[in-house]
Amino acid sequence: xxxxxxxxxxxxxxxxxxxxxxxxxxxxxxxxxxxxxxxxxxxxxxxxxxxxxxxxxxxxxxxxxxxxxxxxxxxxxxxxxxxxxxxxxxxxxxxxxxxxxxxxxxxxxxxxxxxxxxxxxxxxxxxxxxxxxxxxxxxxxxxxxxxxxxxxxxxxxxxxxxxxxxxxxxxxxxxxxxxxxxxxxxxxxxxxxxxxxxxxxxxxxxxxxxxxxxxxxxxxxxxxxxxxxxxxxxxxxxxxxxxxxxxxxxxxxxxxx
Amino acid sequence: xxxxxxxxxxxxxxxxxxxxxxxxxxxxxxxxxxxxxxxxxxxxxxxxxxxxxxxxxxxxxxxxxxxxxxxxxxxxxxxxxxxxxxxxxxxxxxxxxxxxxxxxxxxxxxxxxxxxxxxxxxxxxxxxxxxxxxxxxxxxxxxxxxxxxxxxxxxxxxxxxxxxxxxxxxxxxxxxxxxxxxxxxxxxxxxxxxxxxxxxxxxxxxxxxxxxxxxxxxxxxxxxxxxxxxxxxxxxxxxxxxxxxxxxxxxxxxxxxxxxxxxxxxxxxxxxxxxxxxxxxxxxxxxxxxxxxxxxxxxxxxxxxxxxxxxxxxxxxxxxxxxxxxxxxxxxxxxxxxxxxxxxxxxxxxxxxxxxxxxxxxxxxxxxxxxxxxxxxxxxxxxxxxxxxxxxxxxxxxxxxxxxxxxxxxxxxxxxxxxxxxxxxxxxxxxxxxxxxxxxxxxxxxxxxxxxxxxx
Numbered sequence: 001x002x003x004x005x006x007x008x009x010x011x012x013x014x015x016x017x018x019x020x021x022x023x024x025x026x027x028x029x030x031x032x033x034x035x036x037x038x039x040x041x042x043x044x045x046x047x048x049x050x051x052x053x054x055x056x057x058x059x060x061x062x063x064x065x066x067x068x069x070x071x072x073x074x075x076x077x078x079x080x081x082x083x084x085x086x087x088x089x090x091x092x093x094x095x096x097x098x099x100x101x102x103x104x105x106x107x108x109x110x111x112x113x114x115x116x117x118x119x120x121x122x123x124x125x126x127x128x129x130x131x132x133x134x135x136x137x138x139x140x141x142x143x144x145x146x147x148x149x150x151x152x153x154x155x156x157x158x159x160x161x162x163x164x165x166x167x168x169x170x171x172x173x174x175x176x177x178x179x180x181x182x183x184x185x186x187x188x189x190x191x192x193x194x195x196x197x198x199x200x201x202x203x204x205x206x207x208x209x210x211x212x213x214x215x216x217x218x219x220x221x222x223x224x225x226x227x228x229x230x231x232x233x234x235x236x237x238x239x240x241x242x243x244x245x246x247x248x249x250x251x252x253x254x255x256x257x
Numbered sequence: 258x259x260x261x262x263x264x265x266x267x268x269x270x271x272x273x274x275x276x277x278x279x280x281x282x283x284x285x286x287x288x289x290x291x292x293x294x295x296x297x298x299x300x301x302x303x304x305x306x307x308x309x310x311x312x313x314x315x316x317x318x319x320x321x322x323x324x325x326x327x328x329x330x331x332x333x334x335x336x337x338x339x340x341x342x343x344x345x346x347x348x349x350x351x352x353x354x355x356x357x358x359x360x361x362x363x364x365x366x367x368x369x370x371x372x373x374x375x376x377x378x379x380x381x382x383x384x385x386x387x388x389x390x391x392x393x394x395x396x397x398x399x400x401x402x403x404x405x406x407x408x409x410x411x412x413x414x415x416x417x418x419x420x421x422x423x424x425x426x427x428x429x430x431x432x433x434x435x436x437x438x439x440x441x442x443x444x445x446x447x448x449x450x451x452x453x454x455x456x457x458x459x460x461x462x463x464x465x466x467x468x469x470x471x472x473x474x475x476x477x478x479x480x481x482x483x484x485x486x487x488x489x490x491x492x493x494x495x496x497x498x499x500x501x502x503x504x505x506x507x508x509x510x511x512x513x514x515x516x517x518x519x520x521x522x523x524x525x526x527x528x529x530x531x532x533x534x535x536x537x538x539x540x541x542x543x544x545x546x547x548x549x550x551x552x553x554x555x556x557x558x559x560x561x562x563x564x565x566x567x568x569x570x571x572x573x574x575x576x577x578x579x580x581x582x583x584x585x586x587x588x589x590x591x592x593x594x595x596x597x598x599x600x601x602x603x604x605x606x607x608x609x610x611x612x613x614x615x616x617x618x619x620x621x622x623x624x625x626x627x628x629x630x631x632x633x634x635x636x637x638x639x640x641x642x643x644x645x646x647x648x649x650x651x652x653x654x655x656x657x658x659x660x661x662x663x664x665x666x667x668x669x670x671x672x673x674x675x676x677x678x679x680x681x682x683x684x685x686x687x688x689x690x691x692x693x694x695x696x697x698x699x700x701x702x703x704x705x706x707x708x709x710x711x712x713x
Binding site for chain 2: 153204241
């Protein structure tokens with residue numbers, strides 16, 4: 001009888017960095033594992049906790065309000081930054097949304113010009129922008145062999161720019177994306193995925209949830225690991241409804257189609 | 258607006274409490290707003306009460322009005338949800354006689370959280386009630402700390418004669434009194450039996466407002482409301498003068514309350530469901546005591562109070578019992594679900610989620626709702642509205658059986674489906690966001706089941 005697969009999801013600062021329903025990503029991952037008989041363990045790593053890079057399978061880091069981010073940023077540097085860099089190089093799968101995405105870049109430059117150092121896992125940096133990018137978003141993932149789309153909701157005034165050492169998560173079909181200018185959304189480096197997509201992201205993008213799970217399990221159990229298909233009709237229905245709504249409410253990027 | 262139609266400019270400005278003067282049609286109300294508020298409200302014999310907060314403004318304001326009516330006063334309040342400055346002006350202008358005198362004795366105004374500072378520039382209230390501060394629609398206000406900051410500044414300028422009525426159980430609200438002189442009255446819950454196990458994930462305030470350390474909670478009632486203490490600087494929940502010593506919840510039937518107050522104990526058979534409504538009763542009680550109202554009219558007013566429009570209403574439709582409960586943020590929605598699951602093991606739900614401006618355009622908040630409590634307890638969940646599909650996915654990941662989830666975007670067809678799939682005597686819980694509530698009530702009104710909103 002085949003060994004039962006196991007996965008640990010490590011949630012960074014869950015009680016501080018959890019605005020905009022990002023918890024839904026954890027729920028999506030956990031349920032999709034549960035429905036396949038994969039044993040999931042959720043652990044929290046918060047203020048003061050150190051990480052063991054060798055013990056990480058899948059890391060999630062969400063967004064927070066300014067006050068909470070001010071408390072998290074220094075703790076991140078002291079207790080977790082090195083472990084996260086090591087884990088990223090070793091191919092650990094990570095999903096970073098909004099604040100988590102920004103904090104794992106190189107730095108954040110505030111309105112007054114102060115530079116707050118990031119963890120430096122992603123070759124990306126963020127500057128405080130003049131306006132908020134807010135609304136439903138549709139993004140096409142060009143790195144995906146099937147070039148599938150992601151839908152979500154963005155709400156950020158930070159503008160993120162990517163350097164050469166990482167690639168975008170997708171091209172923006174509808175919405176602002178990283179900075180509202182270059183038509184790119186999110187960032188990928190090895191198995192680290194950062195983005196500005198709330199929604200929550202994973203429930204309405206089941207193919208991407210499974211992509212993260214597959215990568216995390218493959219690292220533990222080898223590349224032959226497969227995920228049993230699930231009935232994703234409700235999720236796909238929601239995905240398509242959001243894509244339609246986004247097009248209804250916002251300008252489609254010219255040349256995007 | 259009736260005020261503008263068919264009235265001469267002169268009569269209009271008299272009515273708004275000004276001398277005859279020039280009035281520019283179409284720009285009358287906003288331009289005159291400050292003067293109108295100040296001049297008429299200062300003539301209200303018993304003054305003005307202002308109520309604000311994320312959840313419970315309308316209900317608390319209505320309870321206060323009810324109690325004041327029991328005490329023999331004639332209260333004036335603004336329409337439910339019409340709580341920006343224009344809403345206050347409309348209410349005051351509509352109540353005034355042609356020469357600018359108010360017909361009512363006392364104003365009880367619910368005010369939008371971000372409008373409080375501006376309202377306080379024009380009103381000098383006898384009491385200011387702040388119910389709570391929750392993450393509501395982040396795409397409208399940004400952050401709770403921003404609103405708390407606005408309030409703190411406004412309170413520092415508040416007249417010392419104003420009684421501040423604050424929720425002791427909300428650390429964000431309770432700490433606001435430090436910025437001013439003048440009396441503060443606290444209210445809160447003291448009954449440990451109503452506490453839940455731990456601080457839920459959607460909680461906003463876990464950091465001490467004074468020193469940013471993590472707060473310790475010995476009891477949690479709902480959201481981030483409870484008994485808390487900062488282990489670092491010692492800041493802690495103030496002892497409330499008005500406290501619910503005993504709360505016996507009775508599902509949708511309400512609760513039996515025993516309130517400890519400076520005027521003696523008050524025992525109440527309270528008809529609104531849920532702990533969140535116990536807080537509204539407490540806020541109203543503390544406010545009315547601060548205004549000098551005695552316990553008997555308070556108890557009477559609480560017991561006779563039935564809900565305002567849409568917040569939680571019981572309507573009979575084709576022999577089914579419909580409960581309508583507005584859902585607008587994670588904590589409120591979670592509490593409504595807690596009330597429902599406490600009343601029935603197999604709920605039939607009609608959930609209507611819109612994403613228009615008044616509902617909040619980002620539906621991510623649904624993922625902060627503790628929908629997991631519905632797992633295994635849903636007979637049928639019909640998801641309706643503009644974002645029905647999102648709600649359906651939320652329920653699926655809350656481990657609700659997908660075969661019991663139906664997506665029907667059109668609210669009227671959703672209601673019809675709910676009626677078709679139930680029999681006389683069944684209960685249907687109808688949970689809309691704000692604009693969906695207006696739609697569903699309109700549908701029910703057209704079929705003759707409810708009186709119009711305008712009669713509220």
